[in-house]
Amino acid sequence: MIVYRDIISGDEMLSDAFPLKPVVDENGEVIEGLMYCESRNITKGGGDIDIGCGNSFGGATEDDAGVDDSVQTVNNVIDSFQYTETQVGSATDFKAWIKEYMNAVRQKLRDAGKEREQIQAFMGQAPNIAKFLLKNFKDLQFYLGPAFDPSTMVFSLYAEGATTPNFYFIMGGYVQEKF
Helix, strand or coil: CEEEEEEECEEEECCCCCCCCCCCCCCCCCEEEEEECCCCCCEEECCCCCCCCCCCCCCCCCCCCCCCCCCCEEEEEHHHHCCCEEEECCCCHHHHHHHHEEEEEHHHHHHCCCCCHHHHHHHHHHHHHHHHHHCCCCHHHEECCCCCCCCCCEEEECCCCCCCCCEEEEHHHEEECCC
């Protein structure tokens, strides 16, 4: 199993249980360094356990079972990684944030002793990533990881006609850990 950990907050933000796909803009160009995964709604809770005897021990029948209050519908990505939705003021605020974020990632890469070419490749991808996210700013939702560190975020965007969002990740800001 591969886990993607945020290099700034240390939060576990994604795993290979959610396959990553390349982001392609409206012109068909791949946005290098930006990946997404699809999400879906799942039900959680409700622990009905059938031990193989059907309803032999009494209890509610299917007709009078009612609603199970312990069952919730949740987004599988949000729930798995404990994301919390947050707000970003304006596109100008987001532009300032993403600039700070890219510089913070660059510094973390330097501190980790990454090769100069890797750092330059990340910084070369940064303008296209920022351009894509800024272009879609009005449709983005923003999420913090479990540490609630506002210096790092995950983004979601609904594809046309989708009922659940896709989650977007700036891959230079994550380290892969294999378990």
